[in-house]
Amino acid sequence: MQRVATWRRKGLGRLFLWGLAALAAYVLIRNLVTNPTLFFQQVINGLQLGFVYALISLGYTMVYGIVRLINFAHGDIFMVGAFVSFYAISRFQLNQVPAQIVGGLSSNISAFLGTILVIILSMLTCSALATTVERVAYKPLRNAPRIAALITAIGVSFFLEYFAALEFVFTSDYINYQRPFPVQVWDIRGVKISNIMLIIVVTAIIFLVILQQIVRRTKIGKAMRATSYDTPTARLMGINVDGVITFTFALGAALAGAGSVLYAIAYPQLIVFMGILPGLKAFVAAVLGGIGSIPGAFIGSLIMGQAEVLSAGYLSTTLRDAIAFTILILVLLVRPQGLFGEPEGEKV
Amino acid sequence: MKRHVLGQDLRFWLLAIVVMLVAQGIFFLGDRDIPIFNLVGGPFAKRVIISACTISIVSLGLNLIYGFNGQFSLGQWGFYALGAYAAADVTYRWNIGDASGLVFVVLVVALLAVTYGLIGRLIRRSFGFMDEMSKFTLYLIGTAMAVVVSLILTRLLHGVVGAIFGILPATLSMQLVFLIATLAAAGLAAVFSYLFGQPVLKLGGDYFGIASWGLTMVMFVLANNADRVFPEMKGSRGMIGIPVVTDWPWAYLFLVLVALTMRNLLDSSHGRAVISIREDETAAKAMGIDTTQYKTLAFVIGSFFAGLAGSLYAHQEGFLHPSTFNFIKSFDPLIIIVFGGLGSITGTIVASFGWAMVLFYILPSILPAGGEGWRFVVYPLALLLIMLLRQQGLLGGTEWGFLKPTRWSLAKKLQSQTKATEKAADAQAGAGVLPPEVAR
Numbered sequence: 001m002q003r004v005a006t007w008r009r010k011g012l013g014r015l016f017l018w019g020l021a022a023l024a025a026y027v028l029i030r031n032l033v034t035n036p037t038l039f040f041q042q043v044i045n046g047l048q049l050g051f052v053y054a055l056i057s058l059g060y061t062m063v064y065g066i067v068r069l070i071n072f073a074h075g076d077i078f079m080v081g082a083f084v085s086f087y088a089i090s091r092f093q094l095n096q097v098p099a100q101i102v103g104g105l106s107s108n109i110s111a112f113l114g115t116i117l118v119i120i121l122s123m124l125t126c127s128a129l130a131t132t133v134e135r136v137a138y139k140p141l142r143n144a145p146r147i148a149a150l151i152t153a154i155g156v157s158f159f160l161e162y163f164a165a166l167e168f169v170f171t172s173d174y175i176n177y178q179r180p181f182p183v184q185v186w187d188i189r190g191v192k193i194s195n196i197m198l199i200i201v202v203t204a205i206i207f208l209v210i211l212q213q214i215v216r217r218t219k220i221g222k223a224m225r226a227t228s229y230d231t232p233t234a235r236l237m238g239i240n241v242d243g244v245i246t247f248t249f250a251l252g253a254a255l256a257g258a259g260s261v262l263y264a265i266a267y268p269q270l271i272v273f274m275g276i277l278p279g280l281k282a283f284v285a286a287v288l289g290g291i292g293s294i295p296g297a298f299i300g301s302l303i304m305g306q307a308e309v310l311s312a313g314y315l316s317t318t319l320r321d322a323i324a325f326t327i328l329i330l331v332l333l334v335r336p337q338g339l340f341g342e343p344e345g346e347k348v
Numbered sequence: 349m350k351r352h353v354l355g356q357d358l359r360f361w362l363l364a365i366v367v368m369l370v371a372q373g374i375f376f377l378g379d380r381d382i383p384i385f386n387l388v389g390g391p392f393a394k395r396v397i398i399s400a401c402t403i404s405i406v407s408l409g410l411n412l413i414y415g416f417n418g419q420f421s422l423g424q425w426g427f428y429a430l431g432a433y434a435a436a437d438v439t440y441r442w443n444i445g446d447a448s449g450l451v452f453v454v455l456v457v458a459l460l461a462v463t464y465g466l467i468g469r470l471i472r473r474s475f476g477f478m479d480e481m482s483k484f485t486l487y488l489i490g491t492a493m494a495v496v497v498s499l500i501l502t503r504l505l506h507g508v509v510g511a512i513f514g515i516l517p518a519t520l521s522m523q524l525v526f527l528i529a530t531l532a533a534a535g536l537a538a539v540f541s542y543l544f545g546q547p548v549l550k551l552g553g554d555y556f557g558i559a560s561w562g563l564t565m566v567m568f569v570l571a572n573n574a575d576r577v578f579p580e581m582k583g584s585r586g587m588i589g590i591p592v593v594t595d596w597p598w599a600y601l602f603l604v605l606v607a608l609t610m611r612n613l614l615d616s617s618h619g620r621a622v623i624s625i626r627e628d629e630t631a632a633k634a635m636g637i638d639t640t641q642y643k644t645l646a647f648v649i650g651s652f653f654a655g656l657a658g659s660l661y662a663h664q665e666g667f668l669h670p671s672t673f674n675f676i677k678s679f680d681p682l683i684i685i686v687f688g689g690l691g692s693i694t695g696t697i698v699a700s701f702g703w704a705m706v707l708f709y710i711l712p713s714i715l716p717a718g719g720e721g722w723r724f725v726v727y728p729l730a731l732l733l734i735m736l737l738r739q740q741g742l743l744g745g746t747e748w749g750f751l752k753p754t755r756w757s758l759a760k761k762l763q764s765q766t767k768a769t770e771k772a773a774d775a776q777a778g779a780g781v782l783p784p785e786v787a788r
Contacts, residue, residue: 162723333480
């Protein structure tokens with residue numbers, strides 16, 4: 001009797017959702033069976049994209065977890081990081097500095113060290129920029145209504161984009177990116193794996209582990225968790241909340257900076273508006289995984305990467321963004337707090 | 349006896365007509381390049397003013413959803429896109445002698461409204477409570493059925509309707525078709541927002557904002573790929589050949605009607621229910637207000653306005669490109685309503701006009717040649733400054749003139765009366781204790 005009543009109330013919606021899921025599973029499995037090589041290639045491509053998104057979405061999720069602000073400027077900080085690495089490589093040949101300092105280094109190791117140098121430079125620039133933005137634009141609005149901070153974030157995003165588009169900054173043209181190391185592609189039974197993909201995955205995992213260690217083990221990580229949990233009480237307990245917030249912004253931006261270099265290496269074309277779409281999708285991934293949760297952002301990004309690449313491959317290239325956003329809406333409907341988020345209790 | 353139309357007396361409507369005619373006169377003179385007038389009423393200024401009317405209507409809709417009802421929505425731009433493309437398709441087809449678009453849109457809106465009403469009754473009667481997803485599925489099935497039925501009916505009817513409209517003179521029938529297309533496109537946006545709002549409105553807070561933002565993105569992508577279903581929309585190449593019909597009187601008329609409708613709605617008990625949800629949803633629920641219903645109401649009406657404005661925009665430019673509807677531009681109405689003050693109709697209108705004039709008329713004419721790139725550098729800086737200095741917006745929830753709700757003045761009168769009585773009572777009490785000379 002009870003079951004019949006539940007069916008009457010919820011059955012139709014469940015049927016609809018399961019039907020959609022079954023349809024998606026059917027499409028995927030059919031393609032897996034008919035052409036496994038292509039399928040695994042897509043999955044690999046999706047992993048590459050997903051790990052880049054992961055690096056960006058961590059910044060969104062940490063900032064949202066602490067100040068409840070959708071930091072729209074994050075994607076543009078990502079863009080600045082990519083441009084900084086471009087100038088470092090193409091104008092100042094930073095990737096060749098190790099070879100110049102230490103003579104007789106093998107070209108592989110030198111390129112490796114040079115890339116690390118470029119990534120570190122990009123991370124530092126992004127952190128500095130994010131700290132400045134936080135101090136100038138967001139900090140004065142800490143006690144203002146949340147919408148004011150949101151509009152400010154949109155304003156900062158516009159400013160970074162259009163200022164960067166000026167002739168004497170980065171110009172508004174497409175720029176071809178010069179990779180700091182040559183591309184190598186390995187063919188494993190028809191599935192092509194490039195060294196770029198491996199570098200992206202390894203770097204992203206290293207950064208995730210470091211971040212998890214910072215948040216779990218260090219004092220500042222503890223302060224971050226405390227601030228995220230209850231800001232006023234954290235302040236009462238003697239935590240320098242402003243410092244923690246600035247640190248969070250800097251940390252998130254550093255990850256985005258690293259992500260930007262990897263993204264530019266993988267998709268070597270730059271434009272000042274390049275941060276918008278990856279930023280947006282990384283944000284969606286953070287929401288998907290449960291905003292405020294670091295593992296959630298990571299898993300969400302991987303799902304987002306797969307969803308984008310698989311829907312581009314098997315459904316429609318041009319509609320892939322629409323499909324990604326439809327998935328977001330559906331996940332929100334089933335689990336509003338995201339996959340790993342904690343449900344927000346209703347306060348009276 | 350005074351006759352009131354939309355809550356306004358004869359004097360107001362005369363004034364409104366005079367304002368319209370004066371502006372029309374200025375535009376007329378500006379078009380002839382007469383000095384002074386060409387500065388305020390030249391073709392370019394006119395275009396900016398009409399687009400300010402359009403953006404005001406979108407922003408008013410968003411203000412109803414966010415400013416008055418407290419539902420943070422970024423989906424307004426998606427409904428704007430929907431309205432623009434739907435109306436543009438109708439008049440485009442009409443222009444090449446095909447009435448099917450007109451018939452279909454009107455039929456589908458009418459049928460969907462009826463279907464949704466019936467489904468709502470069915471759910472209340474025989475299911476009692478039903479979760480949002482199941483409701484949504486039912487509505488989706490109903491939508492599919494209504495669309496199929498209206499497609500069939502369109503096949504049968506479009507010849508007849510075309511013939512009937514063909515009797516009218518061409519200019520008149522164009523205006524009439526435009527009016528119907530605008531209302532139908534707005535209705536389509538409203539109906540669609542009802543369907544979308546069924547499951548999504550319950551999310552509340554930021555999650556509703558993000559989900560509705562997803563809708564805007566989806567609409568943008570669909571606009572880019574519209575040529576697969578409707579070849580005349582040309583997808584990412586941009587739709588051309590839309591008849592240019594929106595002129596100052598139309599834009600002005602719709603703006604006045606929308607502002608008055610909103611004022612009257614918010615002045616009613618329904619409006620107070622809508623506002624109470626913004627103030628405290630739990631308390632509103634505890635007071636017996638059906639919060640789901642009123643959230644849907646505000647969302648649907650707000651989207652209706654968005655669709656309406658979309659049609660105005662499409663027929664002003666005569667050209668639609670998906671990049672107009674990308675999600676960066678979707679922040680424009682949000683920025684405007686925060687500028688003007690959340691929960692202020694006057695503020696939204698003032699801010700829209702100020703925003704459009706400064707951004708598209710004053711800044712481009714001040715900036716030196718070759719400095720166009722600086723426009724959007726100055727704009728966010730101004731945005732930051734305003735947010736730092738005045739977070740509550742320009743008017744911060746107050747209204748001017750005829751947009752003031754009547755009950756505000758009533759409440760004020762009551763307040764001042766109580767104060768006067770208290771004062772009088774105090775004075776009396778004081779008079780009793782102290783002799784007049786001492787008191788003085």
